[in-house]
Amino acid sequence: DGGITQSPKYLFRKEGQNVTLSCEQNLNHDAMYWYRQDPGQGLRLIYYSQIVNDFQKGDIAEGYSVSREKKESFPLTVTSAQKNPTAFYLCASSFPSLTGELFFGEGSRLTVL
Amino acid sequence: RKEVEQDPGPFNVPEGATVAFNCTYSNSASQSFFWYRQDCRKEPKLLMSVYSSGNEDGRFTAQLNRASQYISLLIRDSKLSDSATYLCVVFRTSGGGADGLTFGKGTHLIIQP
Numbered sequence: 286d287g288g289i290t291q292s293p294k295y296l297f298r299k300e301g302q303n304v305t306l307s308c309e310q311n312l313n314h315d316a317m318y319w320y321r322q323d324p325g326q327g328l329r330l331i332y333y334s335q336i337v338n339d340f341q342k343g344d345i346a347e348g349y350s351v352s353r354e355k356k357e358s359f360p361l362t363v364t365s366a367q368k369n370p371t372a373f374y375l376c377a378s379s380f381p382s383l384t385g386e387l388f389f390g391e392g393s394r395l396t397v398l
Numbered sequence: 399r400k401e402v403e404q405d406p407g408p409f410n411v412p413e414g415a416t417v418a419f420n421c422t423y424s425n426s427a428s429q430s431f432f433w434y435r436q437d438c439r440k441e442p443k444l445l446m447s448v449y450s451s452g453n454e455d456g457r458f459t460a461q462l463n464r465a466s467q468y469i470s471l472l473i474r475d476s477k478l479s480d481s482a483t484y485l486c487v488v489f490r491t492s493g494g495g496a497d498g499l500t501f502g503k504g505t506h507l508i509i510q511p
Contacts, residue, residue: 318497325406327485327501328442343497375441386432387499389441 287312291376291390298363298370298397306361306393308376317359318377318387321345328375334359335381363395371397401425402488404502411476412510418472419505421486430489431462431469435482436504442485445471473507481509 289310298304310317316335320328330343334353348367353359359378363370373394377387404421411417423431431448446453448460448469459472473480486502 325503327402327503329501330497330499333497373439386444386447387442389443392439392441394439 289376289378289388289390291374291393294391294393296393296395298395300397301365303362303364304370304395306363306374306376306395308359308361308390309357310359310376310378310388310390311357312378312388313356314378314388315356315381316379317353318379319343319349319351319359319361320375320377322373322375322392331361331374370395402486402500402502404484404486404505406503407506407508409505409507410510411507413476413478415476416472416474417476417507418470419484419507420468420470421502421505422468423486423488423500424467425488425490426464426467428467428488428490431460432487432489433460433469433471434485434487434501436485437482445484476509478509478511481507483507 292307318333319331322328329345331349332343332351334340337356340351340353350362373392375392376390379387401424433445434442435445436442446455446460448462452461457474461470483504483506485504488500489498
């Protein structure tokens with residue numbers, strides 16, 4: 286079955302550590318996205334990529350980095366520069382002609398101790 | 399005024415009742431509209447797109463009012479399984495989120511037996 290796989294589902298890290306969240310899709314989608322969701326808040330865009338080897342900052346990119354070396358993969362690194370990293374992170378993908386229909390992974394819940 | 403606004407609720411509704419909630423958007427240039435459903439601690443999933451003429455999918459009816467800049471979702475004969483948070487999503491090619499999408503914070507619906 287086609288879909289988006291995020292890992293790990295739950296992650297704990299100490300302050301000052303970088304952590305990388307994995308996102309893989311086999312939907313043959315060109316576009317991929319990373320969102321962050323905090324309790325009671327809407328989804329906020331961190332980074333997105335419309336094509337391999339190209340990506341753009343979203344609304345809250347500071348303290349995060351991404352790469353898009355393969356169409357299927359769009360990993361997100363949460364660096365120590367991110368001041369409030371504890372959140373629910375959602376990866377999504379879509380066809381290039383985005384009109385709003387996104388397919389989401391199950392999410393990764395990061396807790397900084 | 400926030401770009402996309404929703405009443406956070408919670409809406410407590412008895413099973414079998416009809417419930418409706420709205421979402422207002424501030425930018426008249428918005429082009430596409432969607433309702434997503436998000437279960438507790440899960441990823442959002444597309445519930446339905448919202449068309450200008452209104453559209454129905456089983457017990458769910460979505461409507462768009464461009465003049466007043468709101469979209470609505472009506473759920474008839476509500477089921478316990480309808481309990482979830484309903485996210486309003488607005489798309490426009492210029493602006494909104496960096497990818498053109500703006501998510502509302504969601505309306506929390508609780509169906510009570």
